Amino acid sequence: MLLVHKVLVLFSSVTVISVIATDPCFESRYLQAVPKDHLFHTKTKPLVIGHRGNPVRYQENTLEGFTSLLGTNADGFELDIYLTKDEELVCFHDDNTKFLTGEEHVMWETNAEDLTKVYTLQSFNFSGKVYKFDKKRPLPMLKDVLTKMKDTGKLMYLEMKPSRLRNMTESNKVGKAVAKLVTEMGLVKQAMLNSFDPFKTLAAKRENPDIPIGFFYYSSYWNPSTAKVLRDTIRQLPGMASCVDTSPSGVDFINKMFQSGAAAKSINASFLDMDYKIYDDPRYSNDTFQTLRGNYSASISAGAWTLYSMKNSDEQDKIQDVLIDRLVRQGAERLITDDVYRMLKKLGRPQTPPISAANYGRVSLSGILLLLFLSFVIYL
Secondary structure, rough: OOOHHHHHHHHHHHHHHHHHOOOOOOOOOOOOOOOOOOHHOOOOOOOEEEEEEOOOOOOOOOOHHHHHHHEEEEEOEEEEEEEEOOOEEOOOOOEHHHHHHOOOOOOOOOHHHHHHHOOOOOOEEOEEEEOOOOOOOOOOHHHHHHHHHOOOEEEEEEEEEOOOOOOOHHHHHHHHHHHHHHHOEEEOOOOOOOOHHHHHHHHHHHHHOOOEEEEEEOOOOOOOHHHHHHHHOOOOOOOOOHHHOOOOOHHHHHHHHHHHOHHHHHOOOOEEEEEEEHHHOOOOOOOOHHHHHHHHHOOOEEEEEEEEEOOOHHHHHHHHHHHHHHHHHOOEEEEEEEHHHHHHHHHOOOOOOOOOOOHHHHOOOOHHHHHHHHHHHHHH
């Protein structure tokens, strides 16, 4: 039996080496599909995803921002996750808390207990647009957010930070910790994981292969300086050394990666989300969906971010009205937005979910007794 095992392992290794040699950029491979029993498949496309919660009403990445989406017809929410100095998971977007809180703390250099005592500011200035909120709010622990949003029917789109590869140890710890928590809480069919650092998503996939992971494309990848950094990073992904070594440099390298989908395939990604600027812009990609369906998967699940951004001018929002029409026609499956209300209106969907048996199930006993009392009074 031991001899047979060794032969099988040797055969498997030879097969992998042969495949890499003849297909170094995985051009004959396609992306895995999101598992059929995932919550994702129960929803009408395109999905409306609240970017960092509900930031036009509540500060981004705050517990109330996420729970407020329960009163909307949004399909889900996106949030950002850091692993703290003491290896706890906290929701926040920036490496440093200074801009959003007024206090300076580097996320990975600070313990979770200290971060949860930090509060967001009550107003922000984004590109000259001032947003004011009713009160300051604390930074939440990831587990607290997931607990509140579990079994609510809202898709959980979890982005792991920092966006870059700082070191492999950190990336592995972040990906593993997030996947472990999602698994322990029974959220594998409700969550989707992504990161601009593919080693974090790869680590999550290795921790639990059943969790769907994604891949990001950002328009800045086409900058020559960024392309060089990405080349060095992507070369370290499984099976990618030969692909990278035989590829051109600079922007041509990014073009090849985008056309082939090699990096996304190497980590067994199931979906893509891209900077909206990339779609059908000749600086990045012509006939984007044709490329994705031909080279990634005929049933590719692709989304766009960030639409109706809080930083947009009124004119930019109007331009995005037209863009959204095109994305919907072409088959975009996720529209990640700062303004779920405007997006729902744009798509012709109701702002709030219909009353259902599930909604009735959440009515408190005191509420039911009050309704019965009022009905009795009216009857008399």
